[in-house]
Amino acid sequence: MIVKKLSDLTGTDAAVDGGNWVSRRFLLRKDGMGFSMHDTIIRAGTETYIHYANHLEAVYCVEGDGEIEDLETGIVHPISDGTLYALNGHERHKLRGGSRDMRMVCVFTPPLTGREVHDENGVYPVLTED
Incomplete structure (x- = not known):
């Protein structure tokens, strides 16, 4: 059991502090769960370009407000507490913090090792060693 x-x-x-966000990484690859789980703060008033080319991610907002723009379709979805979005197609997107910090619960597969940060293309690399 992990607590x-x-x-x-x-x-x-x-x-991990990424500037526009800070990710507190609860479960990582080394925990052997097959996914990683993070408590992430998206700072108010920020915009982050992201493209998880190597991972699938599900995100549940538990606090705050903002929006996600799907750069493939141009559709903008508002985010507030109680909103879930899942990047099941490796969508390129912009995540924008609103008037208040957003607190998100994020799940990744394959699991992150904990050392990943977005590269210049918004991508997390696949790291195979902890």
């Missing part, structure tokens, strides 16, 4: 608290991650290498 962790958010306070256990704060100030450790499991809390």
